[in-house]
Amino acid sequence: xxxxxxxxxxxxxxxxxxxxxxxxxxxxxxxxxxxxxxxxxxxxxxxxxxxxxxxxxxxxxxxxxxxxxxxxxxxxxxxxxxxxxxxxxxxxxxxxxxxxxxxxxxxxxxxxxxxxxxxxxxxxxxxxxxxxxxxxxxxxxxxxxxxxxxx
Numbered sequence: 651x652x653x654x655x656x657x658x659x660x661x662x663x664x665x666x667x668x669x670x671x672x673x674x675x676x677x678x679x680x681x682x683x684x685x686x687x688x689x690x691x692x693x694x695x696x697x698x699x700x701x702x703x704x705x706x707x708x709x710x711x712x713x714x715x716x717x718x719x720x721x722x723x724x725x726x727x728x729x730x731x732x733x734x735x736x737x738x739x740x741x742x743x744x745x746x747x748x749x750x751x752x753x754x755x756x757x758x759x760x761x762x763x764x765x766x767x768x769x770x771x772x773x774x775x776x777x778x779x780x781x782x783x784x785x786x787x788x789x790x791x792x793x794x795x796x797x798x799x800x801x
Contacts, residue, residue: 654745656785657760660792664799666755670727670748672799673757674698676706682794684787685710692718700724706734717741733764740764757795759788 662669672678674697676689687707695702702721708714715736723731723745731745743762748755761784763770773780 654743654760654762655781656788657758658785658788658792659756659758660796661751661753661756662796662799663754666748666750667727669755669757669795669799670730670746673746673748673795674730676704678798680707682791682798684790685783687714689719698724698730704732719744739766739769741769757792759792761788 676691678688679686680688685708687709689704689706691697692703692705695704698721700721700723702724704719704721706717706719708717717734717736719732719734721730721732722743723729727748729745729747731743733740734742734744742764743760745758745760747758747760749758763780763784765780770780
């Protein structure tokens with residue numbers, strides 16, 4: 651089981667099933683995230699399922715890169731979680747949880763930093779704080795997701 655370093659959540663005035671379908675659509679993720687620009691399913695997968703893999707595309711400050719993610723938990727309308735790797739390194743775990751509420755639902759986005767020390771050191775030397783960036787990024791992603799689902 652993953653121990654997450656950070657999570658944030660947001661109330662959404664929309665049906666939980668709709669919100670879950672929206673957040674698990676890789677192509678749409680790029681419209682909410684400040685860093686992820688989208689993704690594509692691999693190995694013949696056409697959507698999320700336990701063990702399915704996808705390539706995520708990312709961009710920040712003029713740099714572009716891709717990662718490979720493996721779905722580690724998938725419970726339709728409730729949980730979508732995945733582990734991200736860059737080259738041969740596990741770099742993060744992500745989890746989205748959707749819980750119905752009286753007003754619609756609550757979406758929780760959780761992140762665990764799994765980068766090896768040398769990657770953390772490289773970021774620090776470049777003046778980049780991944781944890782601070784991710785806190786802001788998660789909030790932005792949740793608010794943009796909420797705004798889209800409430801339209």
